[in-house]
Amino acid sequence: MRNIWMPESFQGKSKKRNYFEGWYFKHSAGMAGGVWSFIPGLALGPDGEGYSFVQVIEGRTGRSWWFQYPLDAFYAAEGGLEVRVGENAFSSRGLLAKLDDGSTCIEVELQYGSFSQHSFPFWSPGVMGPFTFMPGMECNHGLVSMDHSVDGFVRIDGQTTTIAQGRGYSEKDWGRSMPEAWIWTQSNDFPVRGDSLMLSIAKIPFMGTSFRGFLCTAVLGGKKYLFTTYNGSRIKKIALSDSEIICLITKNISKHLAIELEILATRSRGDILRAPVSGLLSRRISEAVDAGLRVRLNISGEID
Numbered sequence: 001m002r003n004i005w006m007p008e009s010f011q012g013k014s015k016k017r018n019y020f021e022g023w024y025f026k027h028s029a030g031m032a033g034g035v036w037s038f039i040p041g042l043a044l045g046p047d048g049e050g051y052s053f054v055q056v057i058e059g060r061t062g063r064s065w066w067f068q069y070p071l072d073a074f075y076a077a078e079g080g081l082e083v084r085v086g087e088n089a090f091s092s093r094g095l096l097a098k099l100d101d102g103s104t105c106i107e108v109e110l111q112y113g114s115f116s117q118h119s120f121p122f123w124s125p126g127v128m129g130p131f132t133f134m135p136g137m138e139c140n141h142g143l144v145s146m147d148h149s150v151d152g153f154v155r156i157d158g159q160t161t162t163i164a165q166g167r168g169y170s171e172k173d174w175g176r177s178m179p180e181a182w183i184w185t186q187s188n189d190f191p192v193r194g195d196s197l198m199l200s201i202a203k204i205p206f207m208g209t210s211f212r213g214f215l216c217t218a219v220l221g222g223k224k225y226l227f228t229t230y231n232g233s234r235i236k237k238i239a240l241s242d243s244e245i246i247c248l249i250t251k252n253i254s255k256h257l258a259i260e261l262e263i264l265a266t267r268s269r270g271d272i273l274r275a276p277v278s279g280l281l282s283r284r285i286s287e288a289v290d291a292g293l294r295v296r297l298n299i300s301g302e303i304d
Helices: 129-133
Strands: 019-028 035-044 050-058 064-069 074-076 082-085 088-091 094-100 105-112 139-156 159-175 182-187 196-206 209-220 223-228 234-240 244-254 257-266 271-277 280-287 292-301
Touching: 019 139, 035 074, 035 082, 035 088, 035 280, 050 082, 050 094, 050 271, 050 280, 064 094, 064 271, 105 159, 139 196, 139 209, 159 196, 182 244, 182 292, 196 257, 209 257, 209 292, 223 257
Parallel strands: none
Antiparallel strands: 019 035, 019 159, 035 050, 050 064, 074 082, 082 088, 088 094, 094 105, 105 139, 139 159, 182 196, 196 209, 209 223, 234 244, 244 257, 257 292, 271 280
């Protein structure tokens, strides 16, 4: 039985084939240090064959790396956040890794502060809410930390980047495959410490058809907001071009109170990451981790 009330925990104990699970750890070191993301996980194919892995992407150059390990090199706790791939460890306390593919060596030592998380009721665990209980979901999503402090270093081929009071973000996905199409953006590198936002829009298959699902979690000015398909929020506008994405989301809080959230993301250079199809990471996608993000929150009406 998977622990749906702790999505950061390992969900795949009973899975033998056509399954993936991956954790996403993003770290921003400001203008000087750039952005680093690490993605540990495991992948199981149709015949039960598979592997564990760590993917890395660096924002300033857009470069990415893939490090593959045997399945038996993978471990993840079923209660809480603790993941190991080989000797590389990822947890709520931080990250300790040495990744070497013969041409590139990446060494990492990072310590985390306290995680900032949304609270959810028992009947609606995590950001997926009621969709958590829907059987046969192609992909499940979990929010681990909206924001936390990061201190330490990343060293690549002997060149060290120091991260001092950087910002961290963490989430995860698990299931059979990533959606056929999706938009995702996130930042907690705002002028006000603690402010953070994540937006995800995806084409979700359901009973032989599909629908557009979305979720947006935000902490702005010390207040937490959740905009999603299942809580009455709606996308009023979505526009994509080669250089930017504009999204306007609205939500009625009461008869006299409404919230409008406008998000502008400017695209930047990226590199190729691997994404899962029927468990194995055989799909190639482009991802950038240093895109620009502007957010405007408008609350109109009178509070009852």
